[in-house]
Amino acid sequence: MAEQNWKENRSSFFASALGPLLWTLVFFIVPMGIVWAYSFGRNAGLTEIDLVGTLDNYKRATEWLYLSIFAKSFGVAAMVTLICLIVGFPVAMAITFASEKWRPWLLLGIMLPFWTNLLVRTYALMMLMGSQGYANKALGGLWGGASWLKTLIGLEPLPTWEPVQLLFNNFAVVFGLVYVHLPFMVLPLYSALDRLDRSLIEASLDLGAGHFRTIMKIVVPLAMPGIFAGVMITLIPALGAYLTPDLMGGTDSQMIANVIERQFKRANDWPFGAALSFMLIYAMFILIALQGLRKKPAETH
Amino acid sequence: MALFNRTPRAPLEYSRTLWLRGWVTAVMVFLYAPLIVLMVFSFNDSKRNVVWRGFSTKYYVKAWNDSTLVEALVNSLTIAALATLFSLVLGTFAAIMLWRFRFPFKGAVDGVMSLPIIVPEICLGVAFLIFFAAIDWPSGLIWPFNLSAITIAHITFCFPFVTMVVRSRLASFNKEQEEAAKDLGASEWQAFRDVLLPHIRPALVAGALLAFTLSLDDFVITFFTAGPDTITFPVKVYSMVRFSVTPVVNAASTVLIILTVVLTALALKYQGVKSIAESH
Amino acid sequence: MTEAKLPIISIQNITKRYPGAPVAAVDNVSLDIMPGEFFVLLGPSGCGKTTLLRMIAGFEIPTSGTILIDGQDMAAVPPNKRPVNMVFQSYAVFPHMSVEQNVGYGLRIAGVGGDEISSRVREALELVKLDGLEKRKPDQLSGGQRQRVALARSLVMRPKVLLLDEPLSALDAKLRAQMQFELSDLQDEVGITFVTVTHDQDEALSMAGRIAVMNKGEVAQLATPSDLYEYPANRFVADFVGSVNLFEGKLTLDEPDRAAVDCPGLGKVYLNHGVTGSHGSDVWVALRPEKIYLHVPGEGKAIRAAAQDAPEDHNLARGHIKGMSYLGDITLFEIKLDSGAMIRVSRPNLSRHDQEDFTWDDRVSMHWRADSPVVLLS
Numbered sequence: 001m002a003e004q005n006w007k008e009n010r011s012s013f014f015a016s017a018l019g020p021l022l023w024t025l026v027f028f029i030v031p032m033g034i035v036w037a038y039s040f041g042r043n044a045g046l047t048e049i050d051l052v053g054t055l056d057n058y059k060r061a062t063e064w065l066y067l068s069i070f071a072k073s074f075g076v077a078a079m080v081t082l083i084c085l086i087v088g089f090p091v092a093m094a095i096t097f098a099s100e101k102w103r104p105w106l107l108l109g110i111m112l113p114f115w116t117n118l119l120v121r122t123y124a125l126m127m128l129m130g131s132q133g134y135a136n137k138a139l140g141g142l143w144g145g146a147s148w149l150k151t152l153i154g155l156e157p158l159p160t161w162e163p164v165q166l167l168f169n170n171f172a173v174v175f176g177l178v179y180v181h182l183p184f185m186v187l188p189l190y191s192a193l194d195r196l197d198r199s200l201i202e203a204s205l206d207l208g209a210g211h212f213r214t215i216m217k218i219v220v221p222l223a224m225p226g227i228f229a230g231v232m233i234t235l236i237p238a239l240g241a242y243l244t245p246d247l248m249g250g251t252d253s254q255m256i257a258n259v260i261e262r263q264f265k266r267a268n269d270w271p272f273g274a275a276l277s278f279m280l281i282y283a284m285f286i287l288i289a290l291q292g293l294r295k296k297p298a299e300t301h
Numbered sequence: 302m303a304l305f306n307r308t309p310r311a312p313l314e315y316s317r318t319l320w321l322r323g324w325v326t327a328v329m330v331f332l333y334a335p336l337i338v339l340m341v342f343s344f345n346d347s348k349r350n351v352v353w354r355g356f357s358t359k360y361y362v363k364a365w366n367d368s369t370l371v372e373a374l375v376n377s378l379t380i381a382a383l384a385t386l387f388s389l390v391l392g393t394f395a396a397i398m399l400w401r402f403r404f405p406f407k408g409a410v411d412g413v414m415s416l417p418i419i420v421p422e423i424c425l426g427v428a429f430l431i432f433f434a435a436i437d438w439p440s441g442l443i444w445p446f447n448l449s450a451i452t453i454a455h456i457t458f459c460f461p462f463v464t465m466v467v468r469s470r471l472a473s474f475n476k477e478q479e480e481a482a483k484d485l486g487a488s489e490w491q492a493f494r495d496v497l498l499p500h501i502r503p504a505l506v507a508g509a510l511l512a513f514t515l516s517l518d519d520f521v522i523t524f525f526t527a528g529p530d531t532i533t534f535p536v537k538v539y540s541m542v543r544f545s546v547t548p549v550v551n552a553a554s555t556v557l558i559i560l561t562v563v564l565t566a567l568a569l570k571y572q573g574v575k576s577i578a579e580s581h
Numbered sequence: 582m583t584e585a586k587l588p589i590i591s592i593q594n595i596t597k598r599y600p601g602a603p604v605a606a607v608d609n610v611s612l613d614i615m616p617g618e619f620f621v622l623l624g625p626s627g628c629g630k631t632t633l634l635r636m637i638a639g640f641e642i643p644t645s646g647t648i649l650i651d652g653q654d655m656a657a658v659p660p661n662k663r664p665v666n667m668v669f670q671s672y673a674v675f676p677h678m679s680v681e682q683n684v685g686y687g688l689r690i691a692g693v694g695g696d697e698i699s700s701r702v703r704e705a706l707e708l709v710k711l712d713g714l715e716k717r718k719p720d721q722l723s724g725g726q727r728q729r730v731a732l733a734r735s736l737v738m739r740p741k742v743l744l745l746d747e748p749l750s751a752l753d754a755k756l757r758a759q760m761q762f763e764l765s766d767l768q769d770e771v772g773i774t775f776v777t778v779t780h781d782q783d784e785a786l787s788m789a790g791r792i793a794v795m796n797k798g799e800v801a802q803l804a805t806p807s808d809l810y811e812y813p814a815n816r817f818v819a820d821f822v823g824s825v826n827l828f829e830g831k832l833t834l835d836e837p838d839r840a841a842v843d844c845p846g847l848g849k850v851y852l853n854h855g856v857t858g859s860h861g862s863d864v865w866v867a868l869r870p871e872k873i874y875l876h877v878p879g880e881g882k883a884i885r886a887a888a889q890d891a892p893e894d895h896n897l898a899r900g901h902i903k904g905m906s907y908l909g910d911i912t913l914f915e916i917k918l919d920s921g922a923m924i925r926v927s928r929p930n931l932s933r934h935d936q937e938d939f940t941w942d943d944r945v946s947m948h949w950r951a952d953s954p955v956v957l958l959s
Contacts, residue, residue, distance in 0.1 A: 027453055118520065127342070203669055
């Protein structure tokens, strides 16, 4: 059914539109506008900022140092997304094909962590991954077991177990981001797989394809919109992640959000921070535009 | 269990294959083990989080006596409640406007309204920091007015999520129902209240749950918006994790996890597992 | 047809029980399907016909029993290794592949060479009259065309048996009638055994060589279409296939070449052939609406002769017209008999004014031939 022209029912239109429009204007567009304006400004004194329309901040933001941090953030986010996809796809498959009785509970199992406080989850993971934590203990146990096995077949035992540094490095950042973002990936994948007509899978099996080939040739191509949604929904927040690299990363694993934070909380270079902010936003726009490009040809065939 | 299946597996019962069951189990362990260990160690009678030294609730007592921690929790819950309320109203109106009407620049309005979902938290946080500084938003007001800046920031990023959830529910609404109500004599408002509102109620529950958790969860935006006297729970936990890891953090975190589970359970009781799951 | 052929599909004591369901979906069914046959599984929804078909295809695992295809036990054979192919109710045409790619999919999987694939795909598309649409995507096809793609995609595999799950249910009435003929012709042409599931009796009667009527997981009757209609084995079949009047009665005469039933509702019924059942036993008489002659009381003497050797006051009933519906080719009458029972009678409109012969509340009398009623024991 067609949408109603707003002129036909002005009172209802304004009743519903006024609040959200005004709020978005005052508390979103204006603040973003100020940041945008600041990104062309210059520090003049401790709290004064001159809006001089300079491009210096952007020039500095495109220096190698900052570009490499952008690249690194992107690399980490891409890796996190890939791992989430590989880990999450079978989980989404399992939920889709689970029995009616189990499916809601499996979904809930994926969603409950998503509803749990991010900081609490990060802290829980840090506790486990500390040098005295259980992850290290488990690895130590495996090491000991391997060493014992070696003596069993008459070889030299392994050297004594030294706790590995699991935290405060790039590995910890990727691991932590995967932990946090996995539910984001599974849910869109599940909703795409759930929409898939099962007789398509049966038809493929019926025509002689094995399960693996059916998944690669039928399930994955048809779940592509869901896969892309999952990728975007994981990639974008991972790219702008602040907390995980801040708490779990080492000195060399800061991502772009940490650099932005530093401009505001420590370096006190607001115009430069504003410019970096907008660089990050532009990067998001490019990602979204790329996804839009992919969609178009599929729709107009 | 998979080893002792009574009935053979049909071709499409993928979730009964052993490796897939193992995979799902491993993922669930990965997701839950850290949380369970954290909760268990909140009852540990030791300063360090590594060795079990017997059951104790002393860190709960300590957390309860830590006035800033309690204050932070109260602040967080207040903000979350306010943000949920405003987000529900704004989000529902926005959804109805976008679903129901055709108006100039609709595409642009739609796009801008969903931007807060896409824009990275750090950028939003920065924007609010600058905005409240630029307009000299009063600080140091009495409670709860000192929370206004944070609440405003939270509403801004929460209500587009409510819009999204409500809008996808509206898509399945049969407009003939509303027309039938009007045909039977209902006014615009009565038709909305008696027909449309009941239809979108599951989305409102899901949206409220989403807004509440997003608000309670948020650290980055709050971190930039909060003044020195307005501490929220995540900000407090952050400083505790940064500077002094004690089981008090475990105790406080456990309380928050239980709060989440209870909220979820309530939503489930009200709505059923399925519809909550599907509204995501 | 001198030597006895072996069945292409042999279903032996197949039972399917779903966990938690109180009754079996398929309950100890045994039947043989012969090579080259057009076999139809007919029944209301939930009778187990689709479950049976899916067990032949391998998508459901029987709880007990054996399925042999071409003499080979299928218990351990997954669907992708079975010599049967299926046309799905939703057609399951792969939306991301062109017509050509859809039809060639199975051949590519089987590792057939490129040239052979293209020639066999072309052949199959000609067979289903889709040539020229090779490059189309499924969303550019009509429902009927999508079904032809699904057919071609299965036929190109040259299966021993083609399984069709409600193949015509998604088509509109006109197209369905046309496809009924086309499917029959196609089956003649390719000589492959067809096993079709349907809930539509017209579809079953018009296409099938043999029909198995299923009810509550069991086969109620297995027969040719005309036998099914003219000699139903029980009330379920009589009622499900076509329309029927059923009356309870007692067998009063039971001889090898004639029988009579006394029905409180219908009156005395005479049959010019013997029936199974013993004297005095409770039976049902089934009488099809089109096998009843309708006339104004007293005027039917001439036609009455056609009632053959039925004794006086047998195969005769009187009543009032309570309902009429004019359907063009026939008019359907609902008549309240003097006993109070209702009976349905259909009357062909042989001339343009036939429908004016009777109207509401007219008193009418009816009679039928001695070979028309069927006596049913269950």
